[in-house]
Amino acid sequence: MSYCEEHNERLHKLLPRERRAFLNETHLFLRWVYEIVSHPRVLDAVECVLGPDIMVWSSQWFPKFPKDKAFVSWHQDATYWGLTPPNVTTAWIALSPSTRENGCMRVIPGTHKTPHLPQRETYGPDNMLSRGQEIAVEVNESEAVDLILRPGEFSLHHIAIVHGSGPNNADIPRIGLAVRYISPDVVQSGHERDLVLLVRGKDPYGNFEVANPPDRDIACGESPIHNEALERKARNLLPKDNRLSDK
Numbered sequence: 001m002s003y004c005e006e007h008n009e010r011l012h013k014l015l016p017r018e019r020r021a022f023l024n025e026t027h028l029f030l031r032w033v034y035e036i037v038s039h040p041r042v043l044d045a046v047e048c049v050l051g052p053d054i055m056v057w058s059s060q061w062f063p064k065f066p067k068d069k070a071f072v073s074w075h076q077d078a079t080y081w082g083l084t085p086p087n088v089t090t091a092w093i094a095l096s097p098s099t100r101e102n103g104c105m106r107v108i109p110g111t112h113k114t115p116h117l118p119q120r121e122t123y124g125p126d127n128m129l130s131r132g133q134e135i136a137v138e139v140n141e142s143e144a145v146d147l148i149l150r151p152g153e154f155s156l157h158h159i160a161i162v163h164g165s166g167p168n169n170a171d172i173p174r175i176g177l178a179v180r181y182i183s184p185d186v187v188q189s190g191h192e193r194d195l196v197l198l199v200r201g202k203d204p205y206g207n208f209e210v211a212n213p214p215d216r217d218i219a220c221g222e223s224p225i226h227n228e229a230l231e232r233k234a235r236n237l238l239p240k241d242n243r244l245s246d247k
């Protein structure tokens with residue numbers, strides 16, 4: 001929270017999708033975020049899905065201020081991350097209550113098992129995704145399940161599941177850290193080798209560059225590893241004119 005408070009004024013001046021430039025890959029330069037992403041309770045759950053060898057490919061904060069219009073359109077991460085095979089799971093870790101009223105994440109069960117849906121880029125100003133990407137066909141919202149969490153709880157979601165979230169209509173913030181875990185056999189389609197952290201087990205594949213975890217908190221913008229990770233992700237994932245963030 002102190003990190004968010006420190007950058008509160010700057011964050012408020014940015015569009016939701018621009019805010020995220022401050023909020024990506026903080027596990028690479030903030031020790032306390034690293035401690036969250038490598039917490040044994042989180043990794044035990046991830047291990048049930050991915051097996052004993054686990055790497056953090058990315059992490060992103062998704063903060064919604066009280067009465068914030070920011071939302072996340074329905075989308076499938078698998079469409080634009082370029083990661084195969086889909087041995088990828090996101091732990092969405094709540095640092096505030098996450099409820100229907102303050103815009104909790106919602107998923108459409110079973111959609112990770114059906115063919116990927118077409119997606120379009122809207123660049124909507126209140127959309128928290130960097131290109132405002134959204135599913136281009138109708139999503140049956142009556143099937144949506146709310147992932148209601150208390151602070152300290154987390155959910156896991158598959159890279160291909162249809163998910164999104166609405167605005168924050170409450171007087172309290174909604175803060176979540178989305179941590180993207182992969183198993184080391186995953187390959188990325190971009191030209192750059194992304195920087196990852198090995199948080200459990202071993203990496204017999206060498207598909208990614210394994211970075212060292214931070215041993216202390218470093219100021220935002222002053223960590224060479226963080227800057228490098230942001231640039232590589234942007235070069236892999238974003239069109240040249242929109243390299244503000246990686247999602």
Ligand SMILES: O=C(O)CCC(=O)C(=O)O
Nearest residue numbers: 062072090105164165178
């Ligand atoms: O925080 C949200 O509401 C959406 C998060 C999300 O899209 C993700 O974790 O992939």
